[in-house]
Amino acid sequence: MLLMLPDGFVGLYARRPELPSGWLLVHVLPSDVNAGSEPRWHRSNLNLFFFLKGRRVMGCMIDPATTKVTFDVVREFTEYVDYDPVGRNGVQGLGEGDIKGNLWALAGMLPTGQREVFLFDVETGQHGGVLLLEPDAASPLTFMHSGRAHGLDNIYATPSGNCLIGWYAKGKDRFQGVELYDRNMNFVRQLATVMGHMDVGTYQGRDVVVWCSSADPDLWGDGSNVNKNAVVLIDQAPMNRKILLELDWKLAFHVSCSDGPEALISAFAPANTLPAELIRAPFEGAGETLCPTGTVYRDYQSAPKASLMPDGSIVFCLDYVNALHAAAAYLSDPPTASPFPGFVAVERPIRDGEEYIWHYRGVNGQTVATLYRKA
Numbered sequence: 001m002l003l004m005l006p007d008g009f010v011g012l013y014a015r016r017p018e019l020p021s022g023w024l025l026v027h028v029l030p031s032d033v034n035a036g037s038e039p040r041w042h043r044s045n046l047n048l049f050f051f052l053k054g055r056r057v058m059g060c061m062i063d064p065a066t067t068k069v070t071f072d073v074v075r076e077f078t079e080y081v082d083y084d085p086v087g088r089n090g091v092q093g094l095g096e097g098d099i100k101g102n103l104w105a106l107a108g109m110l111p112t113g114q115r116e117v118f119l120f121d122v123e124t125g126q127h128g129g130v131l132l133l134e135p136d137a138a139s140p141l142t143f144m145h146s147g148r149a150h151g152l153d154n155i156y157a158t159p160s161g162n163c164l165i166g167w168y169a170k171g172k173d174r175f176q177g178v179e180l181y182d183r184n185m186n187f188v189r190q191l192a193t194v195m196g197h198m199d200v201g202t203y204q205g206r207d208v209v210v211w212c213s214s215a216d217p218d219l220w221g222d223g224s225n226v227n228k229n230a231v232v233l234i235d236q237a238p239m240n241r242k243i244l245l246e247l248d249w250k251l252a253f254h255v256s257c258s259d260g261p262e263a264l265i266s267a268f269a270p271a272n273t274l275p276a277e278l279i280r281a282p283f284e285g286a287g288e289t290l291c292p293t294g295t296v297y298r299d300y301q302s303a304p305k306a307s308l309m310p311d312g313s314i315v316f317c318l319d320y321v322n323a324l325h326a327a328a329a330y331l332s333d334p335p336t337a338s339p340f341p342g343f344v345a346v347e348r349p350i351r352d353g354e355e356y357i358w359h360y361r362g363v364n365g366q367t368v369a370t371l372y373r374k375a
Contacts, residue, residue: 001046001062002315003029003039010034011356014067025356026067033060038093042122043101043310050074050099050122054082055090055108057120075125080108080116097156097164100200105155105163117155119163119183129184131165158200158207158236159259162188166195170215178209180236191234192216201257203283209234210244210255210263210281231255231265231281244281250274256308264290264308276304278314290314343372 002013012027033039037051037058047062057074081090091108102123108116113135118127133152151168158164161183169176171193178192196212213219214229220241231245231253245265247253251274253267265279265287281287307315346356356373 003033003041003049010039012062012067012069025354026062027069029060029069030071032058036089038095040093040099040104043099050104052089052091052093052106055080057091057104057106057122057125059122074122075120077108079110081111084109094152094154096154096166097200100157100159101161103157103161105157107152107155115152117152117163117165118185119157119161129186131181131185153195156200159202160207162207162236164191164200164209166198168195170194178211189239191236191239193218193221197252197254199255199257199263201261201263202259203233203235203261207236208257208283209236210257212253212255213243214249231263231287233263233283242283244283245279245287248274252303254303254305256306258308258310260308262308264306264314266304266306268303278304278306343374345370346373 002015003010010029010031010033011025012029014024014026016024032053033051037053039049039051042048042050047064049060051058051060055078056076059072059074061070061072062068063070077091083090091106093104093106097105099122102121103119104122106118106120106127108118110116115133115135116130117133118130120127152165153168154164154166156164156166163181163183163185165179165181167175167177167179171177172190174187174190177190177194178198179190180188182188191209192211194215196215198209198211201208201210211232211234212229213232214227217225217227219226219228219230219232228243229247229249229251230243231247233242233244234240235242244263247267250269250271251267252270253265256264256266261283263281263283265281266276267279268276278290279287280290309315354373356371
């Protein structure tokens with residue numbers, strides 16, 4: 001199954017290799033399922049995904065035989081507000097981390113404006129200890145701890161059941177850089193003095209972080225002041241660092257890890273000086289370019305982003321606001337007129353159970369997407 005969030009709706013697609021598009025739309029999901037609700041797939045049950053609605057963790061079960069969907073409330077956190085003062089969900093995942101094992105890193109807002117960070121077990125509906133952060137009225141994303149303001153950017157569950165928090169502040173003090181907490185949100189150690197694009201994975205049975213080092217003026221932490229635009233493996237247990245891949249300074253990149261000993265790097269040049277690339281970065285051995293996308297960077301939304309799935313497959317998009325599965329159609333630059341025989345252009349899906357294809361093409365430096373359905 002595949003969730004896609006094209007413009008205006010969220011579609012649930014089933015894999016159908018015999019179809020020209022490779023995918024069949026089985027449901028246009030309710031508007032409650034959207035990018036802001038942070039849908040996340042269960043790690044082992046591929047017919048179940050979770051999403052956030054107000055202060056509730058919701059589950060959506062898909063019957064593989066009939067593709068019927070059933071929604072349930074996994075947990076309602078009555079101690080938290082339904083929505084925060086700017087209209088966001090009262091419980092958030094902050095948009096970065098996936099469910100690892102059964103755990104999802106979440107942050108809930110109390111009626112007092114305080115925020116609690118915790119690890120939620122999607123199987124039991126329970127969570128362990130919390131990290132309490134006092135609000136700072138200056139910014140809805142900034143919180144106070146021990147009288148100091150700390151900008152909270154991202155939270156991750158790790159495969160072994162710990163939690164990572166990325167803070168905007170840089171340095172070696174508490175609530176700076178990237179910090180590691182245990183299951184009950186007790187501080188363990190700092191992993192990096194600065195935050196960067198990253199993801200968590202597993203290597204030789206241990207938690208690891210694959211992290212962008214470009215913002216760190218002292219990569220090795222020994223006063224040598226080495227600064228590189230590199231993909232770095234941080235082994236959390238022995239606290240070793242290893243450069244997997246060094247990139248041109250013109251490139252920015254996103255990171256995706258899964259259960260295997262590798263990361264997937266989505267590299268792009270904000271100044272349009274280099275082509276975008278999808279790069280495989282194994283934890284041992286040399287990296288390899290999987291796809292020189294050749295896309296034109298317009299803004300952050302248009303940067304290519306790829307995800308490494310638990311089974312080793314790759315899902316990627318060339319334009320964040322559009323669909324995922326038709327990227328190959330754009331890469332091959334098919335003709336703009338009647339690209340799919342027997343299909344007609346439509347503005348949006350009409351009904352469940354029909355086959356739809358997103359077609360991408362470049363027009364005057366812009367990525368244009370058109371939706372087609374089978375005639």
